[in-house]
Amino acid sequence: MLNQKAYNKKISTTKLTYSGMLVALSAVGAMIKYPGTSIALDSMPGFFASLFLGPAYGAIVAALGHLLTATTSGFPLTIPMHLVITLEMAVTAYIFGKLYKKGFRIIANIVAIILNGPVSSSIAAALAIPLGLPLYGLGLFSVIIIPLTIASIINIVFATLLYEIILKNRR
Incomplete structure (x- = not known):
């Protein structure tokens, strides 16, 4: 029988392993882009991690998933x-996990x-102006x-469905 400290370490190792696998899945999703954009299906593993492993793990996986997409798109x-979008992804995944876990x-x-x-x-469009991006403001927002939003719906709904299926099969 494991003492509490060993038990917590085992859980942390398990969660770290799952997190690594989910980041790898984010890399796969980063390659599936919405045509003509750098928007990809990279955040589903992060949203899933928020539910399956906890909001903090989900935030990390979602942030790394965005960085993988940005990297494969050439920033x-x-x-x-x-980097700002990475922070947004982390905060969104964290809030998602917290709200979901509260019922x-x-x-x-x-x-x-x-x-x-x-x-x-909106945040991306507003930040594009001071960064001097050629496509900024309302133009960036409209593009x-x-x-x-479509990618968000796909990523979040799929993460939720996957989590619910796993939960149902655990019982």
Whole structure:
């Protein structure tokens, strides 16, 4: 029988292993891009990790997933912009996991889709102006809001469904 310290270490090792596998899945999702954009299906593993491993792990996996997508796309919005988006992804995944774990499942999905779609698009568009990007403001917003919101819906709903299927099969 394991003492509490050994038990906690075992759980941490397990969660770290799962996190690594989910980051690898983010790399695969990073290669599946919305046509004509750098928007990809990289965040599903992060949202899933928020539910399966906890919000903090989900935030890390989602952030790393975005960095993988930005890297495979050549950082089209500049490195500083992608670092801000990385932070947005981490915060969104964390909030999603917290709300979901508190029993607000539908609200968690809606909030995460809004944060990852329209809110993220707005922040990116607003930050593009001081960074001097050629496509900025309303132009950037209008180009990314629809594909980003569609990708958000796909990533978040699929993560939720996968988690619920696993939960159901564990019982």
